[in-house]
Amino acid sequence: MPRIGVFVCQCGTNIASTVDTKKVADEMSKIPGVVYTGDYKFMCSAPGQDNLKEIVKQHKLDGVIVSACSPHMHEKTFRKACEAAGLNPYKCEITNIREQCSWVHHDPTKATGTAKSIDLTRMTIERLKKNRSLSKIKIPIKKKALVIGGGIAGIQAALDIADGGRQVILVEREPSIGGNMAKLSETFPTMDCSQCIMTPKMVEASLHENIKILTWSEVEKVDGYIGNFTVQIRKKARYVNEDLCNGCGLCIEKCPFKAKSEFEMGMSQRKVIYTPFPQAVPNIPVIDAPNCPKIQKDKCGTCAIVCGPKCIDFKQQDTVITEDVGAIVVATGYQLMPNERFGEYGYGKIKDVISGLQFERLASASGPTGGEIKRPSDGKTPKNVVFIQCVGSRDEKKGVSYCSKICCMYTAKHTMLYKHKVHDGQSYVFYMDIRAGGKRYEEFVRRAIEHDGAMYLRGRVSRVYEKDGKVIVQGADTLSGNQVEIEADMVVLATAIVSREGADTVAQKLGIGYDKYKFYNEYHPKLKPVETVTAGIFLAGTCMGPMDIPDSVSMGSAAASKVLALFSNDQMAREPITSVVNRNTCNACWDCVVACPYTAIEKEEVKNRQGAVIRMLARVNEGVCQGCGVCVAACRSKSIDLRGYTDEQVYAALAAF
């Protein structure tokens, strides 16, 4: 006969005001196997828990029911208390008589009060009689991390993990790390030069003994689970031997062919063998194969002739390397929405309509104009510049419904940069609202308006067109109620931030969720902002939504601290609520494999002594299984059960109703 104790909590008056807790306890004492019942004011309080431990020992209980609040609240608390009293924690069950009984109504005479509490508790008792002792699952941890994306968020995460003494592999798909931040001229609200604060970080990452940087590389495949991921990384052919190259740059200098520079946003040309920018890390060039006549037609080959260490290799192929890591930080960043979508602004048709990132390059000392503001069409200094905010942002019809968050700030910054470089210039800003929430942000925008004379016009632009070398901007000023027409020399669009192209395929490889805009989903928007639903995979930076540099850096560090906390143990313990396959009855139909949303079920081969496969079986990987129970429902031969929620337990509970 089992020896079960039932503890009914009054929760102050939360439960007791509508549920007769004494009566519930008394009713339970009539059930065979129940040796102790009692009600108490606050079971979760320290004296309440001590009392529980005392009674477990005194009555030699082998099972405990606490009828109290939702198991989400205190299941852990009471299981811990039972464990301290020498009981297996999984022999403790919670009945929720607060959210499901007392809180539903105010009338103590209602059947949902006492009567329902009695029913639910009785069901839990019968369920508990079928409980088995379970023990936590221990998983070994490989203490090496993978960071995907070498922008500021990824670099920060890599540096913090490396400083914590753990190995990091930093994968970047471009030829250099640095991301979008490396393109910026100055940064708000302090106006420090982006290159000046970014390049030391890039160099630090490249010199760090615990960081291995793989540029011009992409993650191809991810297998495994927390603590034990196996990652395949494709190193794209660079046509330059990285071990031999000394970064002298002679090949770049002598290369006779040019293509549009991606880093300069198409505003200038680069060589066909190139590094994206002078401060690139690593300082090893890459050959742009589609544009290289040697690779395409076997003509030229100048770079190989001039190269001292003979590191040019036109025959180089992609290679795929495999790495075992324990945790992954995803920091794949953002891109701008294609401006061509907005025909009314004339981007792509009118040369002097440019994007915000293009303006950053114009204002950058290392940019195509050496930091002088010159318009693309004729190289003249523009005297009137119109900035259009919310191009695609907050525009459900043609763009995206969200706010891109950083545009108000960087547009204010642009007007200031412009004024500081063109003293007699006038800037105009068309805006919807000014969203300057952040430390010293509002003051920054006021400075742009009051000190640097930016003319802010609240309203939208309806059309931009060319007339006699000018760019005519038609719009509305909704504060004065007038239509305005500005004869501008240049127009800058603050285009919406969108997720990187291919963000969805990366997410699918990793098994993490994303929203309709393909931004990655955090586990909990407030309390678990850098975790994902897949244990061991963390997020940092703009891959999860628009954010500025301080936020990206904070997230990078936060993700790193999560990784380091995980790596601080040799093994990881996790809840034993996982599926288990009955090896005697499984007939390998693989319905469970198809149904499992976590790819936790593997196909196992059963071999005879000669090594020949005689049978196939489904096997649950306990490291990956989340205990959702989908496979249990899918299994046609009833060969899978969920520990802690077995069919036997569920049927026993139902039978008691």
Next chain:
Amino acid sequence: MKIAYYPGCTLNTVAKGFDTSARESAVLLGFELKELNQWNCCGAAFPLTPDNVIGLTAPTKVLVNARKEGDTVTTLCSVCYNVLKRTNKVVRDDKEKRGVVNSFIEEEYDGGLNVIHFLEVLRDKVGFEKVKGAVKRSLKGVKAGAYYGCMLLRPFEDIGIDKAEGPTIFEDLLKALGCETVEFPNKIECCGAHLAMGNEAVVTKLSGNVLNSAKNRGAEIIVTSCPLCQYNLENSQKKLAEGSGNLQMPILYFTQLLGLALGQDEGSLGLEKNLFDVRPMLKVRGI
């Protein structure tokens, strides 16, 4: 081929040339515009408040009559097209409104009709290539500005005849007729529309912008599909002539040019009704 045709009130009165030129061009292209046996005014404005159902009754009545004659109806006037197409969509997609409208007009209409503009007939059912092949009197060298206005294009998700920004259906037709098309910034801007009745100054300004922007890009004529635009663009030239400039810009319906190119008898095109006659210019060009 026979296509059910809804002329609308304006084409029966002040824009008769628009109607006759279209009917005869259709014949020259080998099909018939079959006027609905019974029709009424489309309502002339699509109700913009979501709870105004009464404004949908007149156009639904038109659609009911059109449905009796086939699964497709075409029209010429941009406003009629806009009202009928949007009403059809509401009746088709909004069950609740469909019920109210149907019970009011005592009909059972489910929105099963396909409302297309005559430009779409030419593009999709005839094909501009075929139109090009049927041209007898090429309008070679005529610099025409295609003026879309608002109603032919917007709202994009309800109308969808072409891209809302940067449409080309008009230009494609004009090119088939031999014209040289002129791209001008105001081709999809408003002419001032109904403000002609209460606030003429606005119309003069907006239509003036359209006219000047076309003229500055070298247009000799402006082509439209909307009687209200046609009126505003013509009439505002009178006002403009009193002030700064005398533009003398002929404003034609696209079917008038189509009829000319297909070799239609000039008498039935209604060219003489236009404020500025295009014929002297054609004569100089030897067309």
